[in-house]
Amino acid sequence: MRVALFLTCVNDTLYPDTGRAVLKLLTRLGVEVDFPMAQTCCGQAHYNTGYRHEAEPLARHFSDVFGEYEAIVTPSGSCGAMVRELYPRMGERARAEGRGDTLAATLAPVVPKTYELTEFLVDVLGVTDVGAYYPHTVTYHPTCHGLRGLGLGERPRRLLQAVKGLELVELPGADECCGFGGTFALKNSDVSAAMGADKVRNAQSTGAEVLCAADNSCLMHIGGTMARLQSGMRPVHIAEILASTEEEPAV
Template sequence: MRVALFATCVNDAVLPRAAIATVRLLERLGMEVDFPEQQSCCGQPQYNTGYRRQTEPLVRRMARAFDGYAYVVTPSGSCVAMVRDNYPRIGAKARTEGRGEEPAVAAASLTPRVLELTEFLVDVLGVTDVGAYFPHTVTYHPSCHGLRVLGLGTRPLALLRAVEGLELVELPGAEECCGFGGTFAVKNPDVSTAMGADKIAHARSTGAEVLCGADNSCLVHLDGMLRRQNRGRGDAPLRTVHLAEILASTEADPWSVA
């Protein structure tokens, strides 16, 4: 099966390990993975800060970039939520305000084909055991978009539980926001920092070595706070690792998460 990778701008430009791990994982499972180079930002930053009309060209661009693929897979729940939840709104708004049908047509074409990585693995491929090996204690943070908009539910947990060597421990307050929220962290830094500190305290209380998530936007927020906290601490540092990196790791072909 041939699928398209939607890397997302955060992963592509800043944190490419999750996108690379996604390709390694999908290819190991027999997929042929393409990276359409016309893909760009999905428009989430613009849309969330009020530039909603300016997001319309990105809807059209994304639809063109991924035209012809039955499945568009991405290791980012927030970007999937942007496409599936907000692209239809953008198209409907363009239609009612007289800017034509193209954004609505583009949204309708693309939206049902875009899947978050765990959705694709569990719902389309029908697998939870992907042959991964990761001998570490892990706790999982469900990001708000994956939890509340996409309804990923137990899919990420089922995948983690099937990883050989991995001990999964429950995260207290798992359903609480980590405080990132895109531009929320910029506009409300004190509140964002307090929320992040609570999330990290909960993660530390589990004794886990790794705080795992399926959205690098959340993980970069928590990782920055953890790096500052880890300075001068005598105990083992808590690290953030994207779920795709864990699933890409095998005993025969380990994926370094150092």
């Protein structure tokens, strides 16, 4: 199977190790992975801050770049939700504004074949045990876009439960937002910081070494709060845990 890795802006700029982990993991599972060099932003930042027309050229470009692949895999619930949930709305908006069906037709091919990493593993490849080894105590934070937008449900937990050496402990208030929310953290910084502190205190109460999530934008926010509160914990993307093996363990 030939798939494209949609890395996203945050991962490409700040967390390239997550992209390397996805490549390592999928290759180990027999998937042929391409990284289209022409990929850019999916338009989420523009769309969510009200620049919806400005997001359209980015969405068109996304479809041009990724349209030929059997599947598009991303280690980001928020960007995955942008394509799956909001690209159809962009097409509907263009139609409602009297601009015809061209945008909807352009974006339609990429919508159903864009997958967040954990749903690709479970739903498309049909695996939960990916041969990973990670001898640490971990608690899992389900990010908002993954939980509410994509409906990832138990997929990430099922994958983590199958990791050799990993002890998974439940996070109190797991379904509560961490407070990041993209520009929400900038426009409502006090509220965002308070929500982040609540999330970190809940994580600390589990006694886990690691807080894991499927979206580095949320982990960036949580990780900053962990550092300020001197929590002693560290944030790790689920891809890096699943890519870890006894022969090549993650740090």
